[in-house]
Amino acid sequence: MRFTRLFTKTRKEAPADEPSRNAELLIRGGFVFKEMAGVYSFLPLGLRVLNKIEAIIRDEMNRVGGMEMRTSVLQSKDVWEKSGRWDDKVVDTWFKTKLKTGGEIGLSFTNEEAYSNILKQYVSSYKDLPIYPYDFKNIFRNEARSKSGMLRGREFYWKALYSFSRTEEEHAVFYEAMKTAYRNVFDRVGIGHLTFMTFASGGSFSKFSHEFQTITPSGEDTIYVDEKAGIGINKEVYRDEVIADLKLSKEALVEKKAIEVGNIFSLGTKFSQPFDLQYQSDGDEMKPVVMGSYGIGLSRLMGAVVEVLSDDKGMVWPETIAPFKCHLVALEGASEEADRLYDALTAAGIEVLYDDRSDKSAGEKFADADLIGCPVRLVVSTKSLAAGGVELKGRTEDKPRIVQEAAIVEELS
RNA sequence: CGGGGCGUAGUAUACCGGUAGUACGUAUGAUUCGGGUUCAUAAAGACCGGGUUCGAUUCCCGGCGCCCCGACCA
Numbered sequence: 333m334r335f336t337r338l339f340t341k342t343r344k345e346a347p348a349d350e351p352s353r354n355a356e357l358l359i360r361g362g363f364v365f366k367e368m369a370g371v372y373s374f375l376p377l378g379l380r381v382l383n384k385i386e387a388i389i390r391d392e393m394n395r396v397g398g399m400e401m402r403t404s405v406l407q408s409k410d411v412w413e414k415s416g417r418w419d420d421k422v423v424d425t426w427f428k429t430k431l432k433t434g435g436e437i438g439l440s441f442t443n444e445e446a447y448s449n450i451l452k453q454y455v456s457s458y459k460d461l462p463i464y465p466y467d468f469k470n471i472f473r474n475e476a477r478s479k480s481g482m483l484r485g486r487e488f489y490w491k492a493l494y495s496f497s498r499t500e501e502e503h504a505v506f507y508e509a510m511k512t513a514y515r516n517v518f519d520r521v522g523i524g525h526l527t528f529m530t531f532a533s534g535g536s537f538s539k540f541s542h543e544f545q546t547i548t549p550s551g552e553d554t555i556y557v558d559e560k561a562g563i564g565i566n567k568e569v570y571r572d573e574v575i576a577d578l579k580l581s582k583e584a585l586v587e588k589k590a591i592e593v594g595n596i597f598s599l600g601t602k603f604s605q606p607f608d609l610q611y612q613s614d615g616d617e618m619k620p621v622v623m624g625s626y627g628i629g630l631s632r633l634m635g636a637v638v639e640v641l642s643d644d645k646g647m648v649w650p651e652t653i654a655p656f657k658c659h660l661v662a663l664e665g666a667s668e669e670a671d672r673l674y675d676a677l678t679a680a681g682i683e684v685l686y687d688d689r690s691d692k693s694a695g696e697k698f699a700d701a702d703l704i705g706c707p708v709r710l711v712v713s714t715k716s717l718a719a720g721g722v723e724l725k726g727r728t729e730d731k732p733r734i735v736q737e738a739a740i741v742e743e744l745s
Numbered sequence: 746c747g748g749g750g751c752g753u754a755g756u757a758u759a760c761c762g763g764u765a766g767u768a769c770g771u772a773u774g775a776u777u778c779g780g781g782u783u784c785a786u787a788a789a790g791a792c793c794g795g796g797u798u799c800g801a802u803u804c805c806c807g808g809c810g811c812c813c814c815g816a817c818c819a
Contacts, residue, residue, distance in 0.1 A: 344769065344781065345757050349811050369811065417819090424746090425818080442819050476746055476817065484818085492819095535819090552818090597819075625819070664778050695780035702780090715779065723779095 333376075333656065334674075335687040338362070340375045342700045353550060354635035355481025357647050361703050363655075370478025370486035372631070377704065380655040382489065385630050386468055388520045388652065389491050392513045396506070398466045398493050403446040405470060409436045411449045414606045425473040439472035444599070444625060447494045448607035455621065458498055458613050462506065466493030468630070480550065482635030483591060489631045495624040496604075498611065503598065503622045510596050510626050514544055518593065521633065522650025526640055527593060530555050530564035531578060537600025540569070545590035548640045553592055556585040564590070591636045599623040647705030648727050656685040658744060659706040661697045663713035670712040673722065673737060680741045702727070708744065 340362030350356050350366070358364045363378030374382055390400065412418035418438070420426060427439040440446060447465060455461060468491050478486050495510075497503040511529065518527040527546045534540040545555050545564055554567040558580050565574060565585065575582055601620040604610070609621045634653075641648045651657060658677070662670030667690070674686045685706060687697050694713075701709050711723040711732065722740055725732035735743050 341755095341770080343756065348757065349751085351812070423819085444819075473818085477813095477815095479813085541819095592818095595819085599819095627819075661779095693778065693780085693782060695782080698780050700781085711779080713779065 333685050335685065335689055338376060340377060342703055344699075350481060352479070352481035352483070352635075352639075353642065354483065354638040357638050357642055357703070358482065358635070361647060361705070364482070368486075370475060370484065372482060372485065377655045378634075381634055381649065381653050382630060384653040385521055385633060386491070389517055389628060389630070390468075392517050392520075393464075393466050393491070393493055396464065396509045396513050397462075398464045400467060401465050402467045402469060403440070403443055403450070405440050405472070407438050407440045407446060409438070411445050412438065414449075415445050415603060416606070417445065425475060427472045427474050440469075441471060441473045442627075443467070443469075443492045444494065444603045444623075445607075448603045448609055448623075451496060451621075452607050452609050455496065455609065455611055458611050461611055461621065462495065462497040462502055464493060464495050464506070466491060466626075480552065480635075482631050483550075483552065483639075485631060488629055490627055490629045493626040495626070496609075497622045497624070498613070498619070500600075500622055503624055507596065507598060507624055510624075511542065514594050514596065514626075514628070517628065518544060518546070521637060521653050523593070523637055523640055528555070528557050528559075528562060528564040528590070530557075530566050530590070531569060531574065532566040532595070533569050534598065535602070537602055538598035541595060541597040543592050544594040546593050546636050546640060547588045547590045548636070549589050550639050551589040551591040553590050555588055555590045557588050557590075558584040559586070560584065564588075591632070591639065593633050593636050594626075594628040596626045597624060599625055642705070643728070645699070646703030649705045649707060651707045654706050655704070656683040656706045658682065658684050658708040658710055659701045659704060660684050660686045660710045660712070661694075661701060662686070662688055663694050663697070663711065663715075665714040666712045666717060669717060669737070673710070673712060673740060676741055677744065680745060682741065682744050710740065 342362055343360045346356040347359055350359060358378060359366060361377065362375055363381065364372040365375055366372055409418055417423050425441055428436060430436055470487055471490050472487050475484065475486050478484050495503060495506050497506060518524045523546050527544050530543045530545040531540045532543045543566060545553060555564040556570050557564040561580060563578065563580065600622060603623055604621040610618045611621060613619050638647050660670060660674055674684055677684045705727055707727050709725045709727065716723045716734060719734045721734050721736040723732040724735045724743065
């Protein structure tokens with residue numbers, strides 16, 4: 333991608349009304365556009381990152397047997413009345429509106445009801461189970477106070493998977509597989525070392541739910557972490573008996589602020605009962621389906637990555653989700669060589685953001701490269717050519733090294 | 746939802762009851778060419794509604810919006 337073809341621009345100054353680090357950098361870098369509080373549009377650079385995160389999650393969900401589909405955003409009232417969650421006194425974050433014909437509808441704020449309602453039509457036998465459908469979609473919550481940039485939105489993009497199992501035992505096996513899948517996701521997007529599986533309140537069907545909490549001072553949640561054991565306990569269940577139950581010691585637990593980047597939940601028959609979601613067993617008995625829910629907020633995850641991996645110059649994207657693998661800077665007097673290099677890299681399938689602007693100073697281009705945060709920066713200039721090739725520098729490295737032009741493609745492959 | 750703060754060019758800010766100033770960005774022309782170079786010129790602005798006043802961007806009221814603290818958060 334040529335820089336001159338991107339319609340977004342970087343900004344030197346941070347918006348005054350965005351004190352959160354993630355939104356500040358994402359807006360300055362031209363990754364997102366703020367529509368209103370808690371609502372962001374994804375610009376070309378931001379969408380590339382979001383798509384890469386999505387691809388990683390999709391891959392991990394498919395590996396555990398997930399089946400991607402897409403539930404609707406508009407939801408009818410009667411479906412939600414079955415679970416009792418249509419009532420504003422029960423759920424106060426609804427966005428509701430009316431149909432021309434008079435009916436009331438809502439914009440989905442979660443998916444349990446939608447899935448239960450759909451599956452009621454398709455599940456009737458033990459042969460139909462287990463199944464693990466999931467989707468990526470925009471979710472709407474009328475938050476009284478959205479905040480912290482991408483971390484708590486009114487409209488956000490998430491992945492939700494629901495498991496439909498025959499028995500508690502079958503559910504438990506899948507639940508464990510999802511723990512691993514989630515670990516993989518956070519490792520692959522580059523924040524695994526800061527992300528801890530955290531025990532949180534479980535509701536009526538299990539002792540605990542599990543949250544995946546990424547440690548950062550800007551986090552909203554308070555957790556107690558045993559870094560050695562790789563386990564955390566959410567403040568909401570931080571009690572002596574819980575610590576003992578998890579075989580942890582109070583001395584090893586350190587209080588930290590963290591962002592909840594994902595959670596997994598055993599639902600039991602909480603939703604299958606009101607939706608009458610049952611199956612006929614091989615012993616000819618009617619049994620309720622055992623459910624679980626597994627969510628990851630992708631837009632929040634993207635914000636969390638920025639929050640924990642950025643430095644004073646800008647964003648620092650892990651290669652797996654960077655908008656481009658390398659940022660090629662052409663300086664005065666080397667545009668022909670830079671063009672050639674861009675073509676060679678592109679032909680080799682390497683993603684390049686090529687700063688081909690002819691009216692910007694070197695300093696400005698370097699500042700933009702740091703802000704945008706691609707893992708590798710290449711500089712082609714008369715100076716680099718005189719030194720024998722192209723300058724290559726990792727985003728977090730101080731000093732560049734010279735690589736021969738002919739060796740660059742191999743170096744980056 | 747309770748409390749607090751704030752709404753001025755695209756962005757960041759200043760002043761003011763009487764012609765709204767600056768910087769960044771943008772445009773044009775020079776200049777410079779390895780960490781946001783320098784200079785000239787130009788375009789571009791008071792959230793909405795009401796009130797007070799000869800006159801309101803400024804004061805008052807209401808609305809809307811934004812930010813922060815708290816509450817809430819499958």
